[in-house]
Amino acid sequence: MIWLYRVLFLPALVLASPYYLLRMKRRGGYKRHFLQRFGAVDPMREKTPGIRRIWLQAVSVGEMLAIAPILEALRKEPSVEVYLTTTTSTGYRLAVERYREATIGLGYFPIDWWIFSWRAWRNIQPDLVILTEGERWPEHIQQAKRRGIPVLCINARLSDQSYGRMKAARWSVNAMLGGITRVLACSEHDAARFRELGFPAEKITTTGNIKLDLTIPLLSDTDKVKLRSELGFSNEPILLGSSTWPGEERALAQAYQTLRAAGIVCRLLVVPRHAERRAEVETDLRESGFSFHLRSRGVAPGLVDICVADTTGELRKLTQLADVVFVGKSLPPHEQGQTPVEAAALGKPLLFGPGMTNFFAIAGELVKSGAAQIVTGEKDLAAAAQKILGDAALRKTMSVAALSWHRANQGAVARTLDVVREELDRC
Numbered sequence: 017m018i019w020l021y022r023v024l025f026l027p028a029l030v031l032a033s034p035y036y037l038l039r040m041k042r043r044g045g046y047k048r049h050f051l052q053r054f055g056a057v058d059p060m061r062e063k064t065p066g067i068r069r070i071w072l073q074a075v076s077v078g079e080m081l082a083i084a085p086i087l088e089a090l091r092k093e094p095s096v097e098v099y100l101t102t103t104t105s106t107g108y109r110l111a112v113e114r115y116r117e118a119t120i121g122l123g124y125f126p127i128d129w130w131i132f133s134w135r136a137w138r139n140i141q142p143d144l145v146i147l148t149e150g151e152r153w154p155e156h157i158q159q160a161k162r163r164g165i166p167v168l169c170i171n172a173r174l175s176d177q178s179y180g181r182m183k184a185a186r187w188s189v190n191a192m193l194g195g196i197t198r199v200l201a202c203s204e205h206d207a208a209r210f211r212e213l214g215f216p217a218e219k220i221t222t223t224g225n226i227k228l229d230l231t232i233p234l235l236s237d238t239d240k241v242k243l244r245s246e247l248g249f250s251n252e253p254i255l256l257g258s259s260t261w262p263g264e265e266r267a268l269a270q271a272y273q274t275l276r277a278a279g280i281v282c283r284l285l286v287v288p289r290h291a292e293r294r295a296e297v298e299t300d301l302r303e304s305g306f307s308f309h310l311r312s313r314g315v316a317p318g319l320v321d322i323c324v325a326d327t328t329g330e331l332r333k334l335t336q337l338a339d340v341v342f343v344g345k346s347l348p349p350h351e352q353g354q355t356p357v358e359a360a361a362l363g364k365p366l367l368f369g370p371g372m373t374n375f376f377a378i379a380g381e382l383v384k385s386g387a388a389q390i391v392t393g394e395k396d397l398a399a400a401a402q403k404i405l406g407d408a409a410l411r412k413t414m415s416v417a418a419l420s421w422h423r424a425n426q427g428a429v430a431r432t433l434d435v436v437r438e439e440l441d442r443c
Contacts, residue, residue, distance in 0.1 A: 022155070025129050053127050054127065054132045055126045057139040058123060060121050060139060061120065067095055068096050068097075069096075069097050069142050070097070072087075073101045073147050073156075074100070076103060076104040081332075082227045084114070086170075086432065087100070089429075089433050097119075098118065099120055099122075101123050101125040102125065106328050108122070113329075128155045144168070144436075144439055146167075146168045147169050147170070148169075148170055157195035167195060167197050168436065169196055170432050170436075171200065171202045175373055176351070176376070177373070198221065199220045200221050200431075221435060223428050223431040224431060225425070228428060229428055230357065233332075246311075247323040248309045248316030249283045249337075253280075253282040254337050255285070256285045256286075256337075256359075257284070258341050258343050259287060260288050260289060263350075264347050266303075268342065269284070269304040270394040271401060272304075273306075275398055275402055280405055280406060282405055283321060283323070284322040284323075287325045287334060294310055297326070298310065304322070307320045310326050311326060336362055338359070340366075342366075342368065343355075343356045343372075345371070346370070348370070348393075350369070352371060353369075353379065355378075356368060356378060356379065356382060356388065357378065360387060361422045365388075365404050365411055367389055367401065368388065368391070369391060370392060385418075387418035387421055
């Protein structure tokens with residue numbers, strides 16, 4: 017099966033390359049280390065006898081933030097060293113900023129084709145491989161299997177899309193999962209899906225979601241006042257659109273228009289999932305008739321109705337200013353959803369659309385606990401935001417529910433590290 021994957025992968029890569037190259041150009045930051053995509057790993061120090069080397073792959077910013085406590089714990093292990101890779105330029109910038117001291121090297125994950133993967137493996141020579149969340153690269157896993165290297169999938173999940181595809185093509189399941197040593201599922205819902213696809217139950221452990229163990233540095237009151245001023249806001253309540261996708265900025269602007277017409281004095285803060293969409297977002301907001309400012313242009317010159325935080329790595333900080341948070345990639349036609357975890361950990365009342373399949377269990381728990389509400393479109397979004405913003409007692413109730421849910425679901429990092437240490441002891 018791996019040979020069929022190798023044969024089909026290269027023409028598929030050639031056909032898809034114009035799209036991915038254009039997207040990389042738009043996002044920027046890839047040129048300097050572009051050859052790492054082809055397995056050209058930067059020079060690394062020789063392996064030291066008795067030191068186990070881990071190759072940890074975290075695809076982008078969300079995963080990079082989530083692995084912080086894992087990396088910190090492994091850094092304290094005298095007989096362990098970590099080589100960290102990522103897929104996106106934003107993930108790489110975050111890794112450089114935060115994890116240089118905690119790792120022996122940083123790089124881009126190689127394209128998952130035979131020669132490229134083999135080159136990277138030859139240079140890195142890991143004793144243990146860790147993949148995060150939804151990443152299951154057949155060639156990468158095959159290289160590990162051929163060398164007898166264990167592969168752990170931590171915080172593992174199966175989205176509706178991935179699950180549906182693998183159910184429809186059962187023949188591909190062994191290629192995708194056959195070389196994985198242990199699956200550490202982020203929920204029982206995901207664990208059940210792995211079992212149904214035929215992955216051995218004894219190799220599956222439900223450790224919980226490590227993203228729930230996050231600790232967010234809190235802004236002081238002075239810092240909050242300063243940040244509000246930079247955004248062009250004063251003391252009014254803030255509706256935050258968190259990690260929005262195409263169409264959702266327009267829906268938020270329309271909902272905001274409804275709020276203002278209803279006499280709700282507030283501001284709208286929009287954080288697009290991809291900052292390079294700023295021109296598209298700007299066009300949508302210009303049609304709204306409201307005053308707005310793009311954060312990438314510096315400090316706002318004065319008060320505005322809407323601020324677009326078209327920057328990277330600021331979402332946790334900006335969320336602290338919000339009174340109500342709408343979670344993006346959740347309104348039709350989007351179906352996957354972005355993470356609601358950070359906002360819940362900060363005790364923010366939550367709104368999201370029906371499309372939260374990547375966070376199915378979490379979204380359901382948040383709604384059930386009273387911390388979140390589901391909205392179907394801009395009218396429903398405006399009505400729900402109006403109700404919450406206009407009712408301080410409701411905001412408090414939802415905030416307490418979010419914080420209680422977060423506290424009750426911590427501990428995944430410790431459980432994950434227990435399994436990682438078990439595998440390291442076998443190396």
